[in-house]
Amino acid sequence: MEDYLLEIKDLQTRFYTDEGIVNAVNGVSYGMEEGEILGVVGESGCGKSVHALSIMRLIPDPPGKIESGELYFYGRDLLDLSDNEMRDLRGEQIAMVFQDPMTSLNPVYTVGDQIMEALKIHLGMDNKQAGNRAAELLSLVGIPDAKQRVKDYPHQFSGGMRQRAMIAMALSCDPKLLIADEPTTALDVTIQAQIVDLVKRLQENLGMAVMWITHDLGIIAEIAHNVNVMYAGYIVERGSVRDIFKRTRHPYTIGLLGSLPRLDEAPGTKLASIPGLPPDLIALPPGCPFAARCTYAIDKCKEEMPQLEQTDGSDHIVACWRWEEIEEGISP
Amino acid sequence: MTEISSDEIGVADFAVREHRSLWIDAWRRLISNRTARLGMVVVSIFVLTTVFAHFFWEYDPRTDLDYSLKLKSPNLFPTEEVASIHPFGTDKLGRDIFRRVVHGGWNSLRVGLVAVGISLLIGGLFGLLAGFYESIGLSRAEKILLRVVIGLILGALPAWIAGQFYQALLFAALGLAAAVFDKFLAGKPTRVAFFAGIGLLIGGGLGLLVAPAVGLVCGVLGIAIGAVLSLPLGGTFFSSTVMRGMDIILAFPGYLLAIAIVAFLGPGLEKGMIAIGIVGIPVYARITRSSVLSVTQKEYILAAQSTGEGHSRILFRHIFPNILSPLTVQSTMGLAGAILSAAALGFLGLGAIPPTPEWGAMLGDSYKYLASGAWWAVVFPGVAIMLSVLGFNLLGDGLRDALDPKIQT
Numbered sequence: 001m002e003d004y005l006l007e008i009k010d011l012q013t014r015f016y017t018d019e020g021i022v023n024a025v026n027g028v029s030y031g032m033e034e035g036e037i038l039g040v041v042g043e044s045g046c047g048k049s050v051h052a053l054s055i056m057r058l059i060p061d062p063p064g065k066i067e068s069g070e071l072y073f074y075g076r077d078l079l080d081l082s083d084n085e086m087r088d089l090r091g092e093q094i095a096m097v098f099q100d101p102m103t104s105l106n107p108v109y110t111v112g113d114q115i116m117e118a119l120k121i122h123l124g125m126d127n128k129q130a131g132n133r134a135a136e137l138l139s140l141v142g143i144p145d146a147k148q149r150v151k152d153y154p155h156q157f158s159g160g161m162r163q164r165a166m167i168a169m170a171l172s173c174d175p176k177l178l179i180a181d182e183p184t185t186a187l188d189v190t191i192q193a194q195i196v197d198l199v200k201r202l203q204e205n206l207g208m209a210v211m212w213i214t215h216d217l218g219i220i221a222e223i224a225h226n227v228n229v230m231y232a233g234y235i236v237e238r239g240s241v242r243d244i245f246k247r248t249r250h251p252y253t254i255g256l257l258g259s260l261p262r263l264d265e266a267p268g269t270k271l272a273s274i275p276g277l278p279p280d281l282i283a284l285p286p287g288c289p290f291a292a293r294c295t296y297a298i299d300k301c302k303e304e305m306p307q308l309e310q311t312d313g314s315d316h317i318v319a320c321w322r323w324e325e326i327e328e329g330i331s332p
Numbered sequence: 333m334t335e336i337s338s339d340e341i342g343v344a345d346f347a348v349r350e351h352r353s354l355w356i357d358a359w360r361r362l363i364s365n366r367t368a369r370l371g372m373v374v375v376s377i378f379v380l381t382t383v384f385a386h387f388f389w390e391y392d393p394r395t396d397l398d399y400s401l402k403l404k405s406p407n408l409f410p411t412e413e414v415a416s417i418h419p420f421g422t423d424k425l426g427r428d429i430f431r432r433v434v435h436g437g438w439n440s441l442r443v444g445l446v447a448v449g450i451s452l453l454i455g456g457l458f459g460l461l462a463g464f465y466e467s468i469g470l471s472r473a474e475k476i477l478l479r480v481v482i483g484l485i486l487g488a489l490p491a492w493i494a495g496q497f498y499q500a501l502l503f504a505a506l507g508l509a510a511a512v513f514d515k516f517l518a519g520k521p522t523r524v525a526f527f528a529g530i531g532l533l534i535g536g537g538l539g540l541l542v543a544p545a546v547g548l549v550c551g552v553l554g555i556a557i558g559a560v561l562s563l564p565l566g567g568t569f570f571s572s573t574v575m576r577g578m579d580i581i582l583a584f585p586g587y588l589l590a591i592a593i594v595a596f597l598g599p600g601l602e603k604g605m606i607a608i609g610i611v612g613i614p615v616y617a618r619i620t621r622s623s624v625l626s627v628t629q630k631e632y633i634l635a636a637q638s639t640g641e642g643h644s645r646i647l648f649r650h651i652f653p654n655i656l657s658p659l660t661v662q663s664t665m666g667l668a669g670a671i672l673s674a675a676a677l678g679f680l681g682l683g684a685i686p687p688t689p690e691w692g693a694m695l696g697d698s699y700k701y702l703a704s705g706a707w708w709a710v711v712f713p714g715v716a717i718m719l720s721v722l723g724f725n726l727l728g729d730g731l732r733d734a735l736d737p738k739i740q741t
Contacts, residue, residue, distance in 0.1 A: 058637050061469045062566055083471045091640035098638075104631040108354055108653040118639045153353055169639065 039224030112150025368730020374723030450609025459620025483507025531558020
């Protein structure tokens with residue numbers, strides 16, 4: 001077996017709410033290598049973020065609970081660590097960037113103060129060292145005049161700059177894994193491209209692994225090595241970015257790709273969309289969760305959940321009863 | 333590592349060069365607000381006069397008595413009848429009302445500060461912990477501590493009945509065991525039965541040493557305590573217990589509760605402070621909890637957690653500064669309320685003990701003479717109460733506007 005940086009086995013996370021048990025993550029398994037950029041795609045509420053927060057063990061408990069599974073990080077199961085050991089790991093080994101740059105910085109402290117936090121906690125730096133390092137990090141993420149800017153408060157930063165500052169915070173201790181939870185969703189398109197470029201470049205220079213969670217397939221195509229397509233708390237297809245885009249085998253992924261606007265389409269062509277809504281995570285259907293919306297669905301799909309299968313012996317895996325037929329090019 | 337040059341990013345050059353913190357911004361907004369300025373002037377005059385009077389203008393209420401000057405009307409110059417100057421007139425014992433109003437201010441200020449201090453400290457702490465643990469959850473160490481404390485508090489009752497104080501310690505130990513071994517007795521019914529059984533042994537066993545009846549009562553209590561300790565107690569449990577306790581205090585009308593507490597503690601200015609402080613606790617607890625709940629939803633709290641910061645650091649470094657604005661506003665308004673409550677208690681003869689100068693007590697002493705035309709004995713302390721309350725309320729309103737998070741980005 002290969003040595004993974006992060007290996008997840010059968011992760012299940014549930015939320016116990018008044019309305020019922022929400023099955024947010026339902027047995028996710030995969031491995032991530034050092035220096036890999038993994039894209040995680042799916043609609044809102046498909047368990048992308050919850051699975052990332054489960055890795056950080058930051059699921060609010062109650063109501064959330066990591067029901068079962070193993071999360072090996074450098075061979076150590078994160079779920080076996082004590083609270084203190086886990087805290088030492090967060091920020092130092094695994095760091096995270098969040099979606100909304102407007103609220104992810106504390107308004108009462110300067111940006112520099114917040115970057116210094118992790119340096120002081122994990123690397124035991126004093127104020128002066130941490131201050132210098134904070135300025136270095138800010139200029140590393142491309143903020144001009146960083147020495148002055150560390151003394152600014154978050155409201156003096158624009159959205160894109162705040163997201164850069166967040167990235168600087170996350171990178172402060174040289175983590176092995178950076179989890180970026182929709183870091184560009186709240187930014188406008190030009191800034192998005194800058195952030196994607198920045199992370200790509202930082203990844204090449206620093207060599208950390210990056211998990212990029214998004215619903216934007218365009219970004220995935222640009223940045224990721226491997227892709228996990230998630231639906232209703234399951235991984236439905238996983239493979240290299242080339243496999244996912246060129247040899248798409250799961251109807252959901254086909255639907256996602258189909259709903260992207262294309263430049264080479266004839267003008268006036270209607271944009272395709274996947275009909276219906278994702279299933280209620282409180283009452284998941286017995287069969288494939290996508291069956292109700294799937295144009296390829298057969299009776300078997302509604303009764304039995306397909307397991308992830310390797311296709312042609314490669315790392316490209318898919319959970320669909322009809323992937324072989326789809327591969328041969330049947331139409332729905 | 334490569335540096336990325338600044339012109340690549342297109343960050344505008346017009347960014348503000350000044351490093352302004354939220355508090356400095358709020359201060360600027362405060363002093364540019366006319367109402368707030370008025371409030372500040374009134375409050376400053378009130379605070380400065382009373383503080384200066386207390387330290388530089390000696391007054392001994394015990395010896396202040398002159399029947400020859402009984403109920404004289406205000407005079408700004410010596411007259412034939414009254415040789416001394418009494419700008420606010422004199423009261424039924426011939427005491428200078430101006431002097432007593434100014435010195436009474438010191439007592440009002442003290443009551444206000446101490447009462448608000450008590451409410452803020454206790455209520456704020458409860459609210460802070462309740463809100464924090466409700467949304468963040470307890471760490472393992474905190475879960476253990478919570479159960480030990482619950483065991484100790486609940487165990488105190490049978491311990492008191494049986495007259496064996498170490499019984500409470502045994503229940504605390506049971507709580508510790510329940511928390512440490514929470515994974516072992518996985519099935520819920522067995523778990524409850526197991527701990528209820530041990531509770532029965534601890535409660536009943538020690539009770540039997542005293543008398544069979546005591547053993548029975550303590551045994552039943554022990555079963556209940558054991559069952560409670562076996563439950564999966566978390567942050568929500570802690571929060572709702574604390575907040576329901578606060579609701580119980582709130583269920584009593586404020587003045588009635590204050591009067592009851594003073595009746596229990598005995599009259600006196602200090603007892604009044606404590607009573608008013610206790611009555612105010614739930615208000616601060618609720619405000620703090622709700623502010624904490626909204627702050628903990630912010631992504632920077634999650635970001636702080638993902639940086640590996642511990643609970644206490646998140647609580648005091650990240651959450652506390654962000655809930656200061658509502659607490660500042662409430663405390664300022666609370667000072668006004670406490671001054672008013674102190675006056676009410678004083679008026680009823682439950683606050684300051686005569687002859688201590690206190691505005692409410694002065695009113696209570698003098699309203700009987702209103703009919704005989706001695707309006708000054710009532711009006712001046714009354715106006716003092718009104719102005720100080722108004723001043724703090726205006727300042728509180730101004731602070732609310734200045735600190736309103738909606739104005740900030």
